[in-house]
Amino acid sequence: xxxxxxxxxxxNKSFGAVxxxxxxxxxxxxxxxxxxxxxxxxxxxxxxxxxYGFYQADSGEIRVNGKPxxxxxxxxxxxxxxxxxxxxxxxxxxxxxxxxIILGAEGEALLKTSIAKARSELHRLEREYGLEVDPDAIIExxxxxxxxxxxxxxxxxxxxxxxxLDEPTGVxxxxxxxxxxxxxxxxxxxxxxVVLITHKLREIMAIxxxxxxxxxxxxxxxxxxxxxxxxxxxxxxxxxRVLLRVEKGAANPGAVKLAVSNLTVRDQRxxxxxxxxxxxxxxxxxxxxxxxxxxxxxELIEAISGIRRALSGSVLLDGTPIDVTGTADPGELRxxxxxxxxxxxxxxxLVLAFEENENSILGYHDDERYRKGLLLDIDAIxxxxxxxIEGYDIRPPDCRLKTANFSGGNQQKIVLAREMEQDPGxxxxxxxxxxxxxxxxxxxxxxxxxxxxxxKAVLLISVELDEIRSLSDRILVMFAGRIVGERGPEAxxxxxxxxxxxxxxxxAAE
Amino acid sequence: xxxxxxxxxxxxxxxxxxxINLAVAFIVAGFVVLLVGENPFRAAAILVxxxxxxxxxxxxxxxxxxTFIFTxxxxxxxxxxxxxxxxxxxxxxxxxxxxxVVCLTFDATLPWWLTFPLATLAAAAMGALWALxxxxxxxxxxxHIVITTIMFNFIAASIxxxxxxxxxxxxxxxxxxxxxxxxxxxxxxxNWVIELFGARVRSAPLNISFxxxxxxAFLTWxxxxxxxxxxxxxxxxxxxxxxxxxxxxxxxxxxxxxxxSGALGGMMALNPTMGDQHNVAIDFVSGAGFVGxxxxxxxxxxxxxxxxxxxxxxxxxxxxxELAFEMPAISRDMIVIIQGLVILFAGALEHMxxxxxxxxxxxxSPKSVGMAAAKGKGA
Numbered sequence: 111x112x113x114x115x116x117x118x119x120x121x122n123k124s125f126g127a128v129x130x131x132x133x134x135x136x137x138x139x140x141x142x143x144x145x146x147x148x149x150x151x152x153x154x155x156x157x158x159x160x161x162y163g164f165y166q167a168d169s170g171e172i173r174v175n176g177k178p179x180x181x182x183x184x185x186x187x188x189x190x191x192x193x194x195x196x197x198x199x200x201x202x203x204x205x206x207x208x209x210x211i212i213l214g215a216e217g218e219a220l221l222k223t224s225i226a227k228a229r230s231e232l233h234r235l236e237r238e239y240g241l242e243v244d245p246d247a248i249i250e251x252x253x254x255x256x257x258x259x260x261x262x263x264x265x266x267x268x269x270x271x272x273x274x275l276d277e278p279t280g281v282x283x284x285x286x287x288x289x290x291x292x293x294x295x296x297x298x299x300x301x302x303x304v305v306l307i308t309h310k311l312r313e314i315m316a317i318x319x320x321x322x323x324x325x326x327x328x329x330x331x332x333x334x335x336x337x338x339x340x341x342x343x344x345x346x347x348x349x350x351r352v353l354l355r356v357e358k359g360a361a362n363p364g365a366v367k368l369a370v371s372n373l374t375v376r377d378q379r380x381x382x383x384x385x386x387x388x389x390x391x392x393x394x395x396x397x398x399x400x401x402x403x404x405x406x407x408x409e410l411i412e413a414i415s416g417i418r419r420a421l422s423g424s425v426l427l428d429g430t431p432i433d434v435t436g437t438a439d440p441g442e443l444r445x446x447x448x449x450x451x452x453x454x455x456x457x458x459x460l461v462l463a464f465e466e467n468e469n470s471i472l473g474y475h476d477d478e479r480y481r482k483g484l485l486l487d488i489d490a491i492x493x494x495x496x497x498x499i500e501g502y503d504i505r506p507p508d509c510r511l512k513t514a515n516f517s518g519g520n521q522q523k524i525v526l527a528r529e530m531e532q533d534p535g536x537x538x539x540x541x542x543x544x545x546x547x548x549x550x551x552x553x554x555x556x557x558x559x560x561x562x563x564x565x566k567a568v569l570l571i572s573v574e575l576d577e578i579r580s581l582s583d584r585i586l587v588m589f590a591g592r593i594v595g596e597r598g599p600e601a602x603x604x605x606x607x608x609x610x611x612x613x614x615x616x617x618a619a620e
Numbered sequence: 621x622x623x624x625x626x627x628x629x630x631x632x633x634x635x636x637x638x639x640i641n642l643a644v645a646f647i648v649a650g651f652v653v654l655l656v657g658e659n660p661f662r663a664a665a666i667l668v669x670x671x672x673x674x675x676x677x678x679x680x681x682x683x684x685x686x687t688f689i690f691t692x693x694x695x696x697x698x699x700x701x702x703x704x705x706x707x708x709x710x711x712x713x714x715x716x717x718x719x720x721v722v723c724l725t726f727d728a729t730l731p732w733w734l735t736f737p738l739a740t741l742a743a744a745a746m747g748a749l750w751a752l753x754x755x756x757x758x759x760x761x762x763x764h765i766v767i768t769t770i771m772f773n774f775i776a777a778s779i780x781x782x783x784x785x786x787x788x789x790x791x792x793x794x795x796x797x798x799x800x801x802x803x804x805x806x807x808x809x810x811n812w813v814i815e816l817f818g819a820r821v822r823s824a825p826l827n828i829s830f831x832x833x834x835x836x837a838f839l840t841w842x843x844x845x846x847x848x849x850x851x852x853x854x855x856x857x858x859x860x861x862x863x864x865x866x867x868x869x870x871x872x873x874x875x876x877x878x879x880x881s882g883a884l885g886g887m888m889a890l891n892p893t894m895g896d897q898h899n900v901a902i903d904f905v906s907g908a909g910f911v912g913x914x915x916x917x918x919x920x921x922x923x924x925x926x927x928x929x930x931x932x933x934x935x936x937x938x939x940x941x942e943l944a945f946e947m948p949a950i951s952r953d954m955i956v957i958i959q960g961l962v963i964l965f966a967g968a969l970e971h972m973x974x975x976x977x978x979x980x981x982x983x984x985s986p987k988s989v990g991m992a993a994a995k996g997k998g999a
Contacts, residue, residue: 415865458862464855472862473866486847
């Protein structure tokens with residue numbers, strides 16, 4: 111090996127006054143898997159975008175295989191042998207695999223010859239790396255794990271020697287993630303170089319050879335993976351010691367606060383997303399719903415919180431029915447003590463263009479406290495926001511700042527502060543720590559446990575299995591709209607993973 | 621990462637950038653004037669002199685501005701709700717019917733200070749009604765408001781023509797307009813205010829509805845930023861999903877907002893009818909509803925910005941008329957080109973100079989931009 115596949119020397123990049131990358135030096139040896147970790151906003155994506163030609167560095171040098179490379183566009187990057195697999199796939203959904211692979215590399219005016227060429231090339235890649243894909247399948251009919259494989263094939267088809275993967279496992283089941291890792295190892299054995307950007311430290315430990323840690327735009331450390339620990343990496347990322355697993359006492363469940371029975375929800379297309387689901391949540395317990403994204407969890411909590419109409423079924427809140435199939439309204443449910451931290455804080459839980467204080471009353475803007483005659487009581491709203499900022503350590507502590515200018519973790523704290531401070535009986539939380547940095551995760555987890563210990567009923571939905579396992583007192587697993595199993599918090603990741611993949615259900619059906 | 625450009629201080633955001641855009645628009649317009657063989661500096665001087673040089677010009681400028689404040693506010697309120705109301709033109713036109721009915725009924729019996737509020741209510745009600753149907757179709761049926769309001773402009777125009785050549789026209793008259801209103805439906809002029817400052821006004825149509833326009837601008841500000849309804853309008857405008865989450869009824873908010881928008885547009889009808897011509901004539905709106913779109917765009921949908929933008933467009937109308945008179949090579953159509961350039965640079969290309977100005981600010985005083993601190997300190 112020896113020689114570096116990529117060398118970054120003194121990379122600097124600023125957006126206005128934001129110094130996103132500061133004097134970055136990085137050397138990635140050829141034929142290795144190199145992890146890059148860091149909190150959101152640490153500058154990982156900026157650095158990779160510079161490497162892939164989306165942005166240009168203000169200063170610094172990129173060397174590929176020892177030679178200086180001027181990467182001004184993504185075509186330059188491809189020419190230099192760099193391929194990128196984005197977090198959000200760049201595939202044309204209604205094209206076939208083959209059509210997607212040749213997209214942008216069609217070559218001639220007529221597609222026929224390039225398709226034939228791509229087909230034989232695809233067979234070769236399949237043999238070499240074990241990347242089986244049906245070349246004539248339509249993308250939208252393929253599971254996400256396979257779609258990701260198509261993205262990898264796209265890069266390899268263009269002759270990539272260096273593959274960058276940005277948060278590749280966010281949408282995968284544990285089994286799919288394992289398969290991806292096997293593919294990456296095979297690529298490495300064939301001499302390719304893999305750069306893996308992630309915030310999941312466990313993955314770093316499992317698969318990488320070396321790992322670099324970024325914090326606030328600088329590269330704070332590079333370690334050989336064998337010689338470091340998860341704890342050390344977390345500390346390097348945050349700059350202080352963090353608790354990776356929350357400590358909590360035993361649950362003390364009380365009366366049933368939320369009772370869901372035979373709930374069925376269809377989406378706009380008429381596809382049944384939630385299929386005859388029943389469960390209870392009691393006071394003083396956290397019930398977690400595990401599942402791969404897209405298996406009906408989102409529709410389930412939307413129906414319970416009155417945002418989406420259910421087709422049939424019933425929901426009781428404190429023993430009184432919620433008209434989930436008819437007139438249930440989020441405002442009315444809020445009055446009845448059901449608070450909801452939505453999964454998508456950017457479009458649902460917050461109005462990013464609003465000032466912080468305006469968001470801290472969203473959904474509660476009818477409340478007496480914020481009213482002065484016909485008008486809104488601006489002073490009361492701002493003082494209220496200030497006290498929440500203090501209580502939840504929201505930074506920067508400026509209630510007039512536009513919400514879009516807060517970091518992900520602080521935006522989530524704005525939502526949590528708003529919903530928790532209403533002292534609800536039932537709290538529904540969707541993806542509480544998605545896109546939130548490690549330091550804030552610890553804070554949010556502690557708050558959720560505190561809510562439970564105050565005797566609230568908490569329904570938690572998360573695609574992070576670790577989060578479900580460390581917070582929940584009971585775990586329900588959702589697959590294809592159904593609850594396919596209930597387990598205690600001691601259930602192993604493997605067991606839950608199988609349930610999430612629908613394995614047990616399929617066996618039962620046979 | 622999510623915000624590629626740093627923030628600007630408010631005065632640069634709301635003051636400097638519009639000024640630069642405006643300056644560029646005038647420079648490009650200057651080249652157009654040069655192309656037709658006139659001296660652009662003299663043209664600019666005539667334009668500004670015509671609009672602000674004498675009391676007479678100022679009064680005319682403010683008269684036009686009155687109209688544009690109403691239509692600009694109308695468009696802006698809808699914009700805050702994420703709705704593009706192209707129908708202000710039709711809403712104002714049909715509101716003329718409300719004005720006509722009130723004025724023709726009461727002008728002989730009531731004094732102006734009673735007719736005026738009645739006519740205001742009638743105009744607002746007609747405008748709101750004309751916006752109600754497209755709003756209902758949007759909220760309940762998903763018919764796109766841009767399409768329906770455009771169609772309603774045509775319907776309004778046809779109805780008004782039908783009435784003005786029929787029922788509303790005095791018997792024996794050849795002109796498609798109502799009879800002249802009596803004194804009880806003629807609004808007092810405000811020209812004396814300008815004369816207080818020593819300028820002379822021979823005769824200009826600036827009237828008391830200018831004050832109504834300013835009052836409406838203030839009330840619009842209160843509505844949008846200080847009431848629950850305004851909060852709901854803005855929430856829905858930024859994110860319908862967040863509005864749904866917050867328990868805001870989509871149907872209700874669309875219909876109410878459009879009716880407010882239509883009412884503001886409708887009030888525009890007062891200015892040229894009761895204020896100036898003292899009748900309701902065919903095509904009295906003459907595009908003011910569409911100018912309102914440009915005014916709202918340029919005023920960044922803020923009432924203060926709208927008042928300023930309306931005065932600017934009033935100046936272009938008044939100064940432009942003088943220019944077309946003084947420089948025969950510059951026709952009425954040339955004025956439209958200049959107005960178009962202003963809209964282009966101030967509205968459509970609003971963000972053209974922003975990145976470079978932001979970069980400039982960032983390099984001068986990183987502190988004033990404040991973004992680094994906001995993001996870096998994140999927990």
